[in-house]
Amino acid sequence: MMLLGMFVIRYHLALYAQTPRPELEKLAKDIVEPLDIQMSPDGKYALLFEINEDSKVSLIISETEKPFRKIRKTNVSKNFFLSNDVLVLQVGSVFQKIDLKSQKESEIQNIKTIDFLEDEKQLLIHYDSSKNNMLEIYDDHFILRKRIESVLRWQKTEGDLIIFENKGEKKNLLKVSSDGSSYRTIWSSENEVYKVAKSDTEKEGYVVSVSAAKGLKTYFVGSDLTIVELDDPSISKYVQITVKKSSDANAVFMTLSDRLPLDDQTVSIWYGKEQDLSNYFYGERPSTDILWYPEEKKVVRLDTNYIGYTGIGRSNLFLRKKKDRRMVDVKERIYRVDQEDIHLWNSVTREDRFLGKDGDVMYFDREGNFILRYIEANWKLLETKTMTDKIVEMPATAVPCFSLSGTILWSSKGELWEQNTNDLQKKKIVSVNADIIEILNKKQKSTEAGVNRRYQYMDDRYLLIATHQNNDLRSTYYMLDQGKKLVIVPESTDRIKHLQASKDGRRFMWTEENYNKPPVVMVKIKSSASRVVYQFNAHDIGIKKINKKQLYYKGVNNEDLQASLFLSTDFDSQKKYPVVLWIYEKQQEFTDKYLVPTFKNTRGFNARLLLESGYMVLMPDINYDDRGSALSALHCINNVMDELSKVEQVDMRNIALMGQSLGGYETNFIATQSNRFAAYISGAGASDIIHMANSFNYNFQSPDYYRFEQGPFKIRASFEENKQKYFDNNPLYHVSKVNAPMLLWTGTEDKNVDQEETRTFFSALRKYRKTVIALFYKGEAHTITQYPAQKDYTLRMLDWYDYFLRGKRDITWIDKQMKDAY
Incomplete structure (x- = not known):
């Protein structure tokens, strides 16, 4: 008993030997951190997410014009605005609908998950097994359009809603109509559907992969429901398929990959010539890129001496990188400028064009009509339709972004320029006294060719712009719309986060904070001054003592x-x-x-x-x-x-x-x-x-x-x-x-x-x-x-x-x- 007692005492000392600090613990327990803010489509309501010391997440729903009216929710996993005034939530296994005007709420129990397809204005409510995994489809007025039972899951595929249905022995794929009121079965078999993707070809259809006894079987399902199997002995054994954007209108562009089992022998043999040592932990993952022409029942395997194949627009052009077999290890380039040989390959003519060593800086417009790259101390603009290459006179540090109108927007120090892609004439559209100017609402999408070889373009008709002074952290935030500049946040040393605009571009919301200022949510209407919607940690008066x-x-x-x-x-x-x-x-x-x-x-x-x-x-x-x-x-x-x-x-x-x-x-x-x-x-x-x-x-x-x-x-x-x-x-x-x-x-x-x-x-x-x-x-x-x-x-x-x-x-x-x- 004496030995046991000594053990307990020593364990107690080891565990609790730190000095208790009740004042600090109380301070921490009373403080929350903002996680995110969102606004309704018209900007009249704000959703404010916060987390406390116990990692409990809360949602505060606030009006922006009458911020004294608030609703607080916890355990919210999903949230969507059906309309400007109607909010739906998933709270655990409960669906909640809130009319924000009247603040009336209604609930539905036994929910597995919910989703809202904004473009189609379709609300999806998926029930659990107590209701036979039923899926209900509502419109944005919460009018029921369709019920479907035995639903496993669904996915949004290039504008189409595809339902995975498990009905007895049959595994079905259902394509839902645009209004959500009906569907048609586009696939049915006894095999489990592994993946479905909309084909990026002129002939509309779907690529469907199913789990078979020997790997995956893949089919092309045309819009008329004709079926073509990907039947090529040379690529029959694979366990994963990824359908990618194709620049060839007649071909499906895919990567097929396998995962070889790890060697379970007594000894694991590592070879010095192996470039990717992760193979010794996860097994080798051989892969192949192919172009599949379903109508011709033809498969073209792409040259394995190149990697990073990326389809560019509808030009039949694929960007690709030459494999560097001189590297000892595949991770060697992580921390250095990626000076790789970049090529453009034409899938129809089989012509290959060397673009040089691009220094890992390359941008594409949304349609893939232009490739802008920094190479040999110059910016170069390649038009993919004509394959003409022009030198663009802009500083190396300038950052480009393709606009909705087809021009190039350049951010360079405190200046914003717009450049015509035809004659390369440019004009200055913003000039401020700042070290940095950036476009906040640009879209970015990386490619297989590399994180910094990416699509970078505008989707909005207006620009949200931030300008920064490096030395004293001063920033100003603007909106630029049809040549008119509106100051949203005047020059400030506060940290500005989560800046966003309503759909019509008239209302703005953001958070601002500083080292001695708890975060505060601000809103602004174009014609008025900004005002406070919500103050996080308003009780934290001690922070004001810090300088x-x-x-x-x-x-x-x-x-x-x-x-x-x-x-x-x-x-x-x-x-x-x-x-x-x-x-x-x-x-x-x-x-x-x-x-x-x-x-x-x-x-x-x-x-x-x-x-x-x-x-x-x-x-x-x-x-x-x-x-x-x-x-x-x-x-x-x-x-x-x-x-x-x-x-x-x-x-x-x-x-x-x-x-x-x-x-x-x-x-x-x-x-x-x-x-x-x-x-x-x-x-x-x-x-x-x-x-x-x-x-x-x-x-x-x-x-x-x-x-x-x-x-x-x-x-x-x-x-x-x-x-x-x-x-x-x-x-x-x-x-x-x-x-x-x-x-x-x-x-x-x-x-x-x-x-x-x-x-x-x-x-x-x-x-x-x-x-x-x-x-x-x-x-x-x-x-x-x-x-x-x-x-x-x-x-x-x-x-x-x-x-x-x-x-x-x-x-x-x-x-x-x-x-x-x-």
């Missing part, structure tokens, strides 16, 4: 950098305060965010809780040069510390440095080089970059060397090419010089920076009898995602700084290290 100072210093190449010094909530100009410095690359763009007091800190940092606990918080910018990220960070931190020392209220004897991931690595390194800090906290940070560069990253299923040679560690060379730079930037090689206490933390399931990086640094610090404690959070990964662990760590962070910056003692879990207490 900040800007510090200015030089970066690694003598650039002008800034840091934000947030002053404690109890700031007194006659006192001195300890400071916690949070390090992670460029941070000023985030310093206008509302400082949320929460224990849900995935990266292990919360400025507000530190400020409420009597600390100042410093968030500096870091930039980099060829010395590597660690030495560059040390240079910037030394410069900002020089500026910090000029602030009279700062206690320079009690400064702490902390960071996570790359910031954790830089914290580890600076701890070996500096004597300016009284304590450190490092989370999920690298400690031995020579080992790590050649270790295996289980998050990306690849070696890690490319993150050092091209990525965030900024070594810019392999170990063989510059051993000295790796030595100079390696924390482990200087660990004996650490002279302040270090708290290390990591997750035991971290696949990005292996937990052994933390354990290695802990072991080396322990070897040299340094003050160190390491926290290994079971089941957590690169960030802390579970609330118990988040709260545990946050309390320990505050304990650590209280102990080493403010001289507080009798903190059991730290005393165990300092006093050797068991």
Whole structure:
């Protein structure tokens, strides 16, 4: 019994040894964070989503003209406006319809899910098995149009509503009429339907794949219900089919892929020539791109020496990239400009045109009539119908967007230009004093050829524009409609989010916040001033006590950098305060965010809780040069510390440095080089970059060397090419010089920076009898995602700084290290 009692006591101490902080816990519990805002089609109603410390999501429904009228809902999973005044919700298994004018509500029970097809004005209500999985189709006036039983699911396919019906032994596909009142069966078989897609061919029809005994069988179902099977022995074995946009009007463009089983033998054999090491975890995934001509019953396999096939308009042209077989690993290009050989291939003439090495910057208009790319220090515009290529005189940094009228809109610093695609004549349509101008309501769609080789165009007749000043975070928001410029949000240092317009472009809604200003929802009608609809955390009066100072210093190449010094909530100009410095690359763009007091800190940092606990918080910018990220960070931190020392209220004897991931690595390194800090906290940070560069990253299923040679560690060379730079930037090689206490933390399931990086640094610090404690959070990964662990760590962070910056003692879990207490 005595041994059991001792075990319980020790477990209790380990679990509850952090210092309770009831005031901070109450503060966090009373605060909510906005998740999203939406507006009704006419802008008369606002939907406001918020989440609290317990991760409970609430929906507030508010009128914008009479914002004192509000409805609050919880557990809402889906929401749609049937019309300007009618809102439908899914709340658990309940369907709710709310007439927002009268605020009358009605309900339907036993709901599986709901959906609303806005273009067709069709509301879908799918019941559970208690009502035989019935689907009801209503119009936007909530008039029932059709009931269908035994529905598995449905999908919207290029404007058509397709119902998957399971009726006895038959698996049917039903195409619903545009008004929702009827349907026709377009497919019926005993096999389970795997996928259906509308064919992108001149002959309208559908591509239907069904699960058969030996993989998938695929059919073309014409509009007259004629059926053609994809019957080609060379591609008969595949387990996945993806139908893509085709530029060939007679061909279905598809990718067929397989997944080979993993080798379950005693030994797993890895080959050095294998470019994709993820194959050893998930099995090989061979794939083939094909053009299928159903009417001709012909299949064309596309050249496997190319990848990223992308259909461009209706030109028979397919963009494709030449495979680079020189790469050791497929992940090597993640952090560098993708200088690949880009080609255009014509599926009819079989002609191939080399477009050059595009530097991974390419834009298409919505119809695929133009390809705009930056190549050889020039913008070039290729017209796909005529294959004429023209040089466009615009700066390299300009950002293009194709307009509804067929012109090109160019954003370049504080200017917006419109350019004719025929004669390339351009005119300036907006000019403001700003560093950046951006179009907010442009549409973007990536392609198989790469994330930055994308469609970028306008769908709206008007433009929503933001202009930004980099140095002081000032922004202005405009609407540009038929040459007229309307100021929506005047120049402000507040952070503006969720800006949106009603369908008619007359009403606008957005949120604005700042570090000492809780988020507020604003609305504006064109002819009137903006006004408040809703104030989140109106009771948070403590936030108004927080102020900040800007510090200015030089970066690694003598650039002008800034840091934000947030002053404690109890700031007194006659006192001195300890400071916690949070390090992670460029941070000023985030310093206008509302400082949320929460224990849900995935990266292990919360400025507000530190400020409420009597600390100042410093968030500096870091930039980099060829010395590597660690030495560059040390240079910037030394410069900002020089500026910090000029602030009279700062206690320079009690400064702490902390960071996570790359910031954790830089914290580890600076701890070996500096004597300016009284304590450190490092989370999920690298400690031995020579080992790590050649270790295996289980998050990306690849070696890690490319993150050092091209990525965030900024070594810019392999170990063989510059051993000295790796030595100079390696924390482990200087660990004996650490002279302040270090708290290390990591997750035991971290696949990005292996937990052994933390354990290695802990072991080396322990070897040299340094003050160190390491926290290994079971089941957590690169960030802390579970609330118990988040709260545990946050309390320990505050304990650590209280102990080493403010001289507080009798903190059991730290005393165990300092006093050797068991």
